[in-house]
Amino acid sequence: MKESIEELLISNGVLLKGHFLLTSGLHSEYYFEKFRILENPKLTVFLCSEIVEHFTGTRIEKVVGPTTGGIILAYEVARQMGIFDEIAEEQEKGKRIIRRGSGIREGEKVLIVDDVLTTGGSLRTTINAVKEKGGEIVGIAVLIDRSMGKNDFGYPLFAVYKKTVVNYSPEDCPLCKKGIPLMQMGGHHKNKQ
Numbered sequence: 001m002k003e004s005i006e007e008l009l010i011s012n013g014v015l016l017k018g019h020f021l022l023t024s025g026l027h028s029e030y031y032f033e034k035f036r037i038l039e040n041p042k043l044t045v046f047l048c049s050e051i052v053e054h055f056t057g058t059r060i061e062k063v064v065g066p067t068t069g070g071i072i073l074a075y076e077v078a079r080q081m082g083i084f085d086e087i088a089e090e091q092e093k094g095k096r097i098i099r100r101g102s103g104i105r106e107g108e109k110v111l112i113v114d115d116v117l118t119t120g121g122s123l124r125t126t127i128n129a130v131k132e133k134g135g136e137i138v139g140i141a142v143l144i145d146r147s148m149g150k151n152d153f154g155y156p157l158f159a160v161y162k163k164t165v166v167n168y169s170p171e172d173c174p175l176c177k178k179g180i181p182l183m184q185m186g187g188h189h190k191n192k193q
Helices: 004-009 041-054 069-079 121-131
Strands: 015-021 028-034 062-066 085-092 094-099 109-117 136-145 155-162
Touching: 004 015, 004 041, 004 155, 041 069, 041 136, 041 155, 069 085, 069 109, 085 121, 094 121, 094 136, 109 121, 121 136, 121 155
Parallel strands: 062 085, 062 109, 109 136, 136 155
Antiparallel strands: 015 028, 085 094
């Protein structure tokens, strides 16, 4: 199954291989262009169905996703489950709130959904927002986990696809040493001068 998901990500321009400058300033051989998923309804529906299938049999009453990509995924997972979703909006750096929609009832069973897991920051702030409303988190799901197991949220974590990705500081980057052109992503493939 991993091979077919990986092939799907490659063929849809989600998983790219090269030499990339990340927003953190680090370099990487791999880059995930998550918006290639979110702009493709058929691909989004399929990948979200993997999450729904994994959590079948788990009592879930609401799906919550952080802005921006997580909102689309939370909606689709909730739609397939036949339940409501909520948005965890960034209120200020490091804090999210749930303020639109019907809200979360005390003890309501919540699944948190996001697109790509790297550092876990958006998931942690979403967990805090759900707890603040009294929700009971029953699981966390992501489409892509590139964190190499560095995150333990204290809840069951499911990833549709996992990829070990090593990041390098610019001074230690073997891709730089090989002279591979550095690409900066963000909607367009641009050479970094």
